Amino acid sequence: MTNGFPLDSVGLVVPQRMAFEQTLTLASGAMLPHYELVFETYGELNAARDNAVLICHALSGDHHAAGYHTAGEQRPGWWDNLIGPGRPLDTRRFFVVCPNNLGGCAGSTGPLSLDPATGQPYGPDFPIVTVGDWVQTQARLADRLGIERWAAVMGGSLGGMQALQWTVDFPDRVRHALIIAAAPSLTTQNIAFNEVARHAIRSDPDFHGGRYYEQGVVPATGLRLARMLGHITYLSDDVLMARFGRELRDGKLNFGFGVEFEIESYLRHQGESFVKRFDANTYLLMTKSLDYFDPAAHAPEHSLSKALHATNAEFLVISFSSDWRFSPARSREIVRALLDADRDVSYVEIESEQGHDSFLLDVPLYHRVLRTYFDKIAGSGASA
C-alpha cells in the first residue's frame, strides 16, 4: 500500500478539463460553438507518442475509470480492476485516456451546462449527440494531447460501439480496437427497453419537459424506474436467482406493497443511488445515441462489412455467454463482417454468469485475454 492505496492502483487522480473553441457540427446538423471535455489520464505518454489507449465509457459511465479522487473515496473508478501498474492494461507501459462524453453529466458540456444563448442550462435543448459525434470530439482531444494514432481504443457496451466507430471514421488513427459486450446496432427489443426508460423519465411530473433544474426538482421517480429496468437487463436471470433468489427481507410475506423480496430492495437501492449521481436529460441523450448507432448507415447496401472494409485496425471482439442485452450472437455479427472484409480479428466468448455487466468484472479468463492482448500490443510498437 502507498498512501493507503493498493500498489497496483493508479492511486490518487485529478480530472482534467479542456475547452474547445472550434465549432462542432453534429450529425443532427446542430452546432456547438464551444464545448468542454473533462477527462482523466493514467500513465505517461512516451516520446514516440505511440502508447496511448483511449477508454470509451458506456451509458452511465464517466471519465473516472481508475484510481481515487480522494484518499477516503469508497469506490475507485469504474474500470479500476483493469487499469493500473501491473494490471492487464498496465499504466507503466501505456498512457490511458478516459473522457466524459459530450452530453454527459460528470463535467463535460451537456444538458446541465449553461447555454451561452440564454444563460440558462441547456436542459432539453442540448442537441442529441451520436456515437460518431463523440468520436469527433475524442479525436479533437487526441489532437490536443499530441496523439496521432491510438495504440488501442477500447470500450464495453456503448463504449465498444465508440471503439468500432473510431475504426470506421479514423482508420489510420487506431492500431487496435477492443470491442467488448457490444453490438453493431441495437435490436428492436433493445430500443423498446430504452423507450420504456425514456417514457418513465418523461412522464414523471417533476420532469417539466426537461426544464426541471429551474424548478429546483429532479424527475427522481422516472430516473429511478429507468435505472431499475436497465439493471434487470444488465444481469442474467441466473445471477439474479443465485444472488437474491426469493429471499424475503422479514422472513415472511407481509401481504403489502413494501419491499419484501431481496431483489426489490436491491433494485430500489440501485435506482436511489443512481438518481443521486446521474442526470435525467443525459440519460435520455445516451439512450438515443444507443438507438441511433449504426456504423453501416452510410455504407453501400447498408452493409457492415463494406463499412469496415476501409478500416486498418486489428480487432479483438469479446462477448459474454450470459449477456442477453448484447448477446454473443451480436458480437459475432461484428466478427462476421470483419471476416467478410478481410480484416485482422480475434474473437473470444467468455463463459460468465454475470450477464452484460460481466465486462466490468474481473472474470479471470477475460482479464487474462486482455492482459495477453495488451502485452502483445506493447511488444509490437508501443515502447514505454
Next chain:
Amino acid sequence: MTLREEQTLIARWIRDGSRVLDLGCGDGALLAHLWASRGVTGYGIEIDNENIVRCLETGVNVIQSDLDRGLSDFDDDSFDYVVMTQTLQAMRYPHLVLREMLRVGREAIVTFPNFGHWRCRAQVLAGRMPVTRHLPSTWYDTPNIHMCTLRDFEDLCAAEGFEILEREALNTAHQSTPAMRLLPNLLAEVALYRFRRR
C-alpha cells in the same frame, strides 16, 4: 514455436501469399509459421480457452467457435485452403465438415490417424479396440468418434465428388518409406490429403 512434422508437410503444400483457414488451430503455430515465412494470411478457429490465449500471445487471428456448428460465419470460396489437422475423426458429422471446408475454401487439407494401420488391425483381431501412440485414448473416453482408414476416406471423397490432389502416408517417425507408398492403408499411421471439388 516449433511445427509438428505433419505441419511442416502441410506448409509445403500451401502457396506463398495465399489465404488459409485453420480449423482447430491449437496454439496457432502453423498460421504463425505460414505468415512469417510465406506471407500467408488467414484465421484460426479454436474452441479451447488455453489455445485461444496462446494464439493471442503469438498474434494469430483466432476465432473462438465450435466446428460442429459449421462455418456459417464464412462466405463461399473465401479461402485458398481450409486446413484441419487431427480433428476430422472427432467431428460429429465428418462428411458435413468436409463439405463445409470445400464450400468456404477452394482446396482442403486434412490429416487423420489411419485406423487401417496394422497395429490397429492386430488389436481388433485380438478382440480389442486399438490403443496406439496416435490413438492413445480408451474406447470410452476417446474424442475420436469417427475413425476411418485411407480407403474409407478415399471412398467418401469419391462419393462426395472430391478430387484428391495429393496424399502423404506417414509412419510414427513421420517418414514416408517405399513400402508405405506400396501399402499405405496397412503401414501409414497418419494420412495427409489435399483435395478439392471436382
